[in-house]
Amino acid sequence: MSTATLDFPALEAHYGTGVYPSRGITLVRGAGATVWDDQGRAYLDCTAAYGVAILGHCHPAVVAAIQAQAAQLINCAGIFANDQRAQWLAELAAVLPAGLERLFLCNSGTEAVEAALKFARLGAAGTPGRPGVVAARQGFHGRTLGALSATWNPHYREPFAPLLPGFRHVPYNNLAALDAALTEEVGAVLLEVVQGEGGVRPGEAAFLQGAQRLCRERGALFILDEVQTGFGRTGRLFAAQHHDLMPDLLCLAKGIAGGFPLGAVALGPRVAPIPVGAHGATFGGNPLACAAARATLRVLLAEDLPGQAAAKGAYLLERLRGLAHPRILAVRGVGLLVGVELRERVAPLLAALQARGVLALNAGPTVIRLLPPLIISRAEIDQAVDTLADVLAAGGGA
Ligand code: PLP
Numbered sequence: 126m127s128t129a130t131l132d133f134p135a136l137e138a139h140y141g142t143g144v145y146p147s148r149g150i151t152l153v154r155g156a157g158a159t160v161w162d163d164q165g166r167a168y169l170d171c172t173a174a175y176g177v178a179i180l181g182h183c184h185p186a187v188v189a190a191i192q193a194q195a196a197q198l199i200n201c202a203g204i205f206a207n208d209q210r211a212q213w214l215a216e217l218a219a220v221l222p223a224g225l226e227r228l229f230l231c232n233s234g235t236e237a238v239e240a241a242l243k244f245a246r247l248g249a250a251g252t253p254g255r256p257g258v259v260a261a262r263q264g265f266h267g268r269t270l271g272a273l274s275a276t277w278n279p280h281y282r283e284p285f286a287p288l289l290p291g292f293r294h295v296p297y298n299n300l301a302a303l304d305a306a307l308t309e310e311v312g313a314v315l316l317e318v319v320q321g322e323g324g325v326r327p328g329e330a331a332f333l334q335g336a337q338r339l340c341r342e343r344g345a346l347f348i349l350d351e352v353q354t355g356f357g358r359t360g361r362l363f364a365a366q367h368h369d370l371m372p373d374l375l376c377l378a379k380g381i382a383g384g385f386p387l388g389a390v391a392l393g394p395r396v397a398p399i400p401v402g403a404h405g406a407t408f409g410g411n412p413l414a415c416a417a418a419r420a421t422l423r424v425l426l427a428e429d430l431p432g433q434a435a436a437k438g439a440y441l442l443e444r445l446r447g448l449a450h451p452r453i454l455a456v457r458g459v460g461l462l463v464g465v466e467l468r469e470r471v472a473p474l475l476a477a478l479q480a481r482g483v484l485a486l487n488a489g490p491t492v493i494r495l496l497p498p499l500i501i502s503r504a505e506i507d508q509a510v511d512t513l514a515d516v517l518a519a520g521g522g523a
Contacts, residue, residue, distance in 0.1 A: 133151040133163065134147055134149055134150070134151060148476075148479060148484075150162045150166075150168075150479070151163040152168075155170065155178070155181075155182025155183055156181070156182055156183055157181040157182065157498065157500060158170055158171075158173075158181055158182075158497055158498045158500065158501045158502070158505050159182070160182060160484070166482070167482065168479070168482050168483065168484045169482060169483045169484065169497075169505055169508055169509055169512075170182070170484050170497065170498070171483060171484055171485045171486075171495045171496065171497040171501075171509050172484050172485060172486045172496060172497075173380075173496050173497055173498045174384065175379065175486070175496070176321070176353050176358065176379045176380060176462075176496040177379050177380055177384050178380070178383070178384050178498050179356055179357060179358065179379075179380035179383065179421070179425070179430065179498060179499045179500075180383045180384075180421060180424050180425070180430070180498065180499070180500060181498040181500045181501075182384065182498070183384075184383055184384075184420075184421075184424060184500075186383075186420045186421075186423065186424050187382075187383035187384065187385070187417050187420045187421055187424075189420070190416045190417055190419065190420035191385065191413060191416065191417050193416070194209060194412055194413050194416035194417075195413060197412070198412045199411065199412065199413050200408070200411050200412070200413075201410075201411065201412050202407075203405060203406075203409065203410060207410075207412050207415070208412075209412040209415040209416045209419065210230070210410045210411075210412060210415045212415075212419060213410075213415040213416075213418050213419050214228050214230075214410075216419060216422060217389065217391075217418070217422065218391075220362055220422070220426070221363070221375065221391050222363060222365050222366060222370065222371055222372070222375070223371060224371055224393045224394055225371075225372070225375055225391035225392065225393050226391075226392075226393075226394075227391070227392040227396075227399075228389055228390065228391050228392070229244075229389065229390045229392070229399075229404065229409070230387065230388070230389050230406070230409045230410030230414075230415075231387075231388040231389070231390070231406045231409040232386050232387065232388055232406060232408050232409060232414075233267075233378055233386060233388045234266075234267050234350075234352035234353075234376065234378035234379060234388055235266070235267025235268055235269045235272040236267075236269070236378075236388050236406065236409075237350075237352060237376040237377060237378050237388035237389060237390050238266045238267045238271070238272040238275065238315070238350060238352070238376050239267070239269050239271045239272050240376075240390045240404055241313075241315070241348050241350075241374040241376050241390045242258065242271045242272070242275070242313070242315070242348075243271070243403070243404055244374060244390065244392060244396055244397075244399060244404070245258070245312050245313035245346045245348060245373075245374060245396070246312065247396070247397045247398075247399065247400075247403070248312065248397040249312075249344055249345070249346050249373070249395045249396065249397065250394065250395055250396065250397050250398075252344045254312050254397070255309070255310055255311060255312035255345070256290070256291040256310065256312060257291040257292075257293070257308065257310040257311035257312055257313075258274070258275060258289075258291060258292045258293070258311065258312065258313045258314070258315055259292075259293050259294075259295060259303060259306045259307060259311055259313075259314045259315070260275040260276075260277065260292060260293070260294050260295075260314075260315045260316065261277065261294060261295060261296070261297040261316055261317070261320070262277050262294045262295065262296050262297060262323075263277055263278075263297055263320050263323030263324055263326060263489075264276065264277045264294070264297065264315070264316065264317055264320060264323055264350075265277070265278065265317070265320070265321065265322035265323050266315060266317075266350050266352075266376075267352075268281060270285065270288060270289065271289060273285060273288055274288040274289035274292045275292060275315050277294050277323065278323070291310065293306050293311075297316075297320060297323075297326060297328065297332070298326075298328060298329045298332045299332070300331065300332050300335040300336065300339075303332075303335070303336055303339065304335075304339055307339050307340075307343050307345060309343075311343070311345050312345055312346060313340075313345055313346045313347075313348050313374075314336055314339075314340050314345055314346075314347055314348065315348040315350060316328065316333065316336060316348070316349060316350065317349070317350050317351075317353070317354065318333065318349060318351060318354050318359070318364035318365055318367070318368070318370070319353075319354050319359060319364055319458075319459050319462055321353040321354070321462060321488060321494070321496075322353070322488055322489075322494075323488065323489065324464060324466070324488050324489045324492045325457055325458055325462060325463065325464025325488050325492060325494055326457070326464075327457065327458070327459050328368075330367075330368045333368050333370055334368055334369075334370065337370055337371070337372070340373070346373040346374060346395060346396060347370075347372050347373050347374075348372060348373065348374040348375075348376065349365055349370065349372040349374070349375050349376070350376045351363055351364055351365065351375055351376060351377055352376055352377060352378045352379055352388075353379055353462065353496075354459075354462060355375075355377045355378075355379070355380065355381065356377070356379070356380040356381055356421075356422075356425060357380070357425055357430045357431035357433075357434050357460075357499050358380065358434060358460055358461055358462050358496070358499070359434065359438075359459040359460035359461075359462055360431055360432070360434045360435030360438055360459060360460030360461075361431050361435075361460075362425070362431050363375070364459065367459070371393065372393065373392070373393045373395045373396055374390055374391070374392055374393070374396060375390065375391040376388075376389075376390055377389045377390070377391070380421070381418055381421065382414050382415075382417040382418040382421055383417055383418070383420065383421035383424075384417070385413065385414050385417035385418070386414060387414040387415070387417070387418055388409075425499075428500075430499040430500065431460075431499075433499055433500070434460040434461045434499045435460055437461060437499075437501060437503065437506060438458060438459065438460040438461045438462075438463065440503060440506060441458075441461065441463055441495065441506050441509075441510070442456060442457075442458055442463060444506065444507070444510040445463065445465055445510060445513075448510070448513070448514055448517070450514070450517045450518075451468075452467055452468055452469065452517050453465060453466070453467060453468075453517070454466045454467060454468050454491075458495075461495070461496065461497055461499055461501070462494075462496060463494070463495040463496075464488050464492045464493065464494050464495075465492065465493040465495070465513070466491055466492045467491050467492070467493065468491070469491065470490050470491060471487050471490065471491060471492065471493045472487065472490075474493060474513075474516055474517075475487060475493065477516040477519065478512055478513065478516055481512045481515065481516065482512070483508065483509050483512045483513070485509075493513070495509065497509070
């Protein structure tokens with residue numbers, strides 16, 4: 126069947142659930158930091174498909190790894206070892222913050238958070254599990270019912286109440302509030318190192334280090350959600366390394382496999398042993414995902430993409446701050462996780478950017494979030510900033 130006459134957004138609107146607010150274009154191809162629509166129009170992709178395409182779209186090393194592995198073995202149940210999975214586990218463990226040596230593999234960020242919450246329920250070594258969880262206001266941890274209980278935004282939570290009992294949200298970067306919330310019923314504290322979806326809000330070292338210390342003192346587990354910040358995004362391989370954090374559980378996904386779905390939870394020595402059969406995932410750790418992840422990590426390290434993200438992120442922040450436009454309230458970020466907070470709702474500006482060939486995300490109603498591939502060039506950063514300047518100068522959104 127010829128696709129020339131098909132209206133893809135209309136098909137998706139008809140057969141989909143409508144949960145995604147449509148941007149109205151159909152993306153069919155990607156290379157580096159560029160994606161193309163079905164009309165052949167190019168866009169600079171500062172969304173990286175929700176922060177996933179860290180090496181750029183269709184990086185040749187990832188494509189080759191997937192192609193080779195697809196011809197070898199696609200699925201392998203967790204009851205059998207697999208060459209790709211075993212090597213990936215060892216290679217990932219070698220670069221994780223110290224002490225994180227056991228890994229559970231799943232398929233997404235929300236699954237990683239869900240698994241971490243379940244593992245925390247089993248308790249810290251020597252201490253039985255306690256059901257309470259403290260998370261942060263503006264925090265985002267995913268949308269399955271356990272992860273959603275930790276996610277703060279009432280818009281995401283309220284239609285699905287009642288959620289899990291025992292979850293409390295304290296103001297981010299407020300150690301006194303966290304201290305007060307860490308009662309005897311609390312078994313885990315779950316935080317992002319930089320709040321992404323909640324508005325691009327960097328965590329302060331004193332808060333994050335204090336949270337870790339309080340967890341150790343009170344027998345609770347310290348869970349970091351690095352689904353968005355992991356794998357170089359913030360200028361270090363893991364954002365925890367900015368503050369010398371040693372979480373008990375570390376949640377990873379998004380860029381981990383260069384665009385292929387994969388999630389992981391890393392467990393430290395304070396996490397109680399996980400009984401056989403206590404958790405599992407049919408597709409978790411499939412050889413295709415593990416091969417893609419191995420190729421991604423090799424490129425990430427060989428090209429020092431975390432270092433590149435630090436340098437390019439500093440340049441992006443400097444250029445954005447240089448705009449000093451009255452419609453801009455604040456510019457903040459770490460590495461290539463950058464937010465531009467405006468004095469107005471950003472949806473019309475995102476549409477105007479798209480019309481001028483730049484794709485960006487929001488983080489809440491008033492923040493433009495830039496999450497480009499870590500391989501973005503300085504010329505492409507200039508293109509993104511200059512286009513934003515044009516859009517802001519144009520007055521309205523369009
Ligand atoms: N945790 C954080 C910090 C995230 O940013 C996200 C997604 O944006 C998730 C969890 C959920 O990940 P996924 O959409 O892969 O389920």
